[in-house]
Amino acid sequence: MATTADFRNGMCIDLDGQYYFIIEFLHVKPGKGPAFVRTKLKNVTTGRVLDKTFNSGVRVDEVRIERRPYQYLYKDDMGYNFMNTETFEQIPIPGAQIEGVEFLKEGDIVEVQVHAESETVLTAEMPTYVILEITYTEPGLKGDTATNATKPATVETGAEVRVPLFIETGEKIKIDPRTGSYVERAK
Structure with missing residues (x-):
């Protein structure tokens, strides 16, 4: 569990069963009334960005995300097949979860974001260039x-x-x- 005081850019939280990355946040202390935190959240699965306001001190579920390097091998009916460069484990990832998939060629290294507890793949990020x-x-x-x-x-x-x-x-x-x-x- 984390509170709004623990918010940082890139942090992943669980809201109503959906995972969101915090893109930006701002602690606001108005002259009158309680403090609050204004955030921009990006949905991990759909990519949609939403604005959400939290009261100061509210508890949220933090999701532990691990970033792992994977090498692209080939494409088949299951999706795009990748190999972990450290353990040599192979996994298929659907094309919808890979941003910029049309520029992916064999041998490219992508950074895959994996939910630490359930070992499910959330997204795959291409290199910057x-x-x-x-x-x-x-x-x-x-x-x-x-x-x-x-x-x-x-x-x-x-x-x-x-x-x-x-x-x-x-x-x-x-x-x-x-x-x-x-x-x-x-x-």
């Missing part, structure tokens, strides 16, 4: 760079990304999988 090779894109035209123009490009995982006109087929680019946007050429 992934480097992928462009398999197809239209050739850019010279002199077409007066504006910040982009064109569609297909990467090796089959996902489509908007890239600047100077990017060619066969180049490696850095992508942010959370937004699906081009960051820069890979060095």
